[in-house]
Amino acid sequence: MTRFLHWVGVHALAIAAALFFVLPFVFIFLTALMSDQQALTRDLWPDSWHWENLRTVWETPGFLTWWKNTLLYAGLGTALTLLSSIPVAYALARFKFRGRNVALMLVIATMMLPAQVVIVPMYLFWAKQLHLSGTLWPLIIPMAFTDAFSVFLLRQFLLTIPKDYVDAAKVDGCGEFKALVRIVLPMAKPAIAAVALFQFFYCWNDYFGPQIYASENPAAWTLSYGLESFKGAHHTNWNLTMAATLLVMAPVIILFFFAQKAFIEGVTLTGVKG
């Protein structure tokens, strides 16, 4: 009997908590499908379902460009991050060299550093010397030179791979690089997937970077930056704004359902094995 009551109590609490997490999505969805007029009222439920709102948003000038830009930033950024961060993480996890601890602390320090700390000189560098403001390149190019969080996460994982595997490969005549590509990378797939996802979402969600470098040129805006200005252009229309919000959230949520394991493993890796 007490076990039954315990079961009821736990599940009642879980349902109450779930309401807090799920209801915002429900209200966003319901409002996104209201008519312009009804979205201005206190109504919670649409009188009629305006699915065409999603289409209106999709066809708003610029919206498609923001998608393309975001995909370019997130896709290229993620690929470059992986290419550059894997060898560095491997060296930090495996090689013995003087200054390794200092290097590791520098990685953690840059990981914890707010982007704003270095933004003024960085902006001047990209805008005045390389004339690349108004584009997303100042955000993408640095990823060819590693991302601290990715290096850290990969290193934490690589430490858990037994050294013997690499040593055995070397006995068989593999060089260090070949051993990394042939032996270590296949074993590190979960960590690589987690890093790729996190980096992709970092770029997808980034607001500050595009605000600094792309704001002057609407053709270079990303979804996160464009979404806010979308509210500006339609600032009485909560229905269209919420429809746009839905469309920006959707890919992240869809991807989650395909890659749940990698997400959860990534979060656990950052927190527990630190």
Added chain:
Amino acid sequence: MTSLRQKHRRETLRTLAFLSPWLIGVSVFFLYPLVSTVYFSFMKYDGFRPPTWNGLQNWQYVFTSYPFFWPALRNTLWLVIVMVALRVLFGLGIGLLITKVKTGAGFFRTAFYLPYLAPPVAATMAFAFLLNPGTGPVNSILRSIGLPQPGWFNDPSWSKPALTMLALWGIGDLMVIFMASLLDVPKEQYEAASLDGAGAWQRFRFVTLPNISPIVLFAVVTGVIQTMQYYTQPLVAGKVASGVIGGAGQQFEPGYPDKSTLTLPQLVYHLGFQRFDTGGASVIALVLFALAMVFTAFLLRSMSERSAA
């Protein structure tokens, strides 16, 4: 002997080769701008005319005359104490709850986790809508059950609680971290405690808590560091609630309402990119740097204690 030295040199070259992307990155995108920021903090520079020596005037201006600095620092303190504490408590609570759920655990875990993935701009705009004082669903519900309806993002005394609710909504990462550490607590310890007659609270206090305390510390420190970087949510919330929104060129007085959503990172943008005061922005950046590094030192210590344990 020679071959040993050759081997050593080969290893050094190999290490340098593997590290080269990071060595370039950290020099160009971290050390160089950090040194420049120190330099600019002593210069008068509007980004156009050549910089001129300004001594400590930028520092003096930020600390004594810039009206946004102290409110931003006070807000950060508020957020660190209230938002971080609630996030850790709530995350732990949700983590505990999910380990006890027997039926539909997959559904609940997904429900608790998903908001964490919502892009910050989208989540903030959604909350600005949900908490809209006049027509938002939250106040509509409060009205229908006869409760007072706060002004949320439009009321300086409610804007930070509203941001805190938004932060609690995105608790998914902490939930997962706590869940994993709770499942790692050895079962025998619970059994032993039960045999000794410990109740639920005593089991939590004397078994669970000591086992997960390193994770709690980790969550607190990373929470504080995240708060130092808190930028997008307060900015977007202030913009949407004030009705002053839009793209390039739109002037926005940050911190709406009444400086209550100002955070230090916003000041770098305000001074450097809206007022073209590179020197002042650099001072703020260095303050931010100092704070971030102090808490990173705490983080490193808590991490080394954990790996030693």
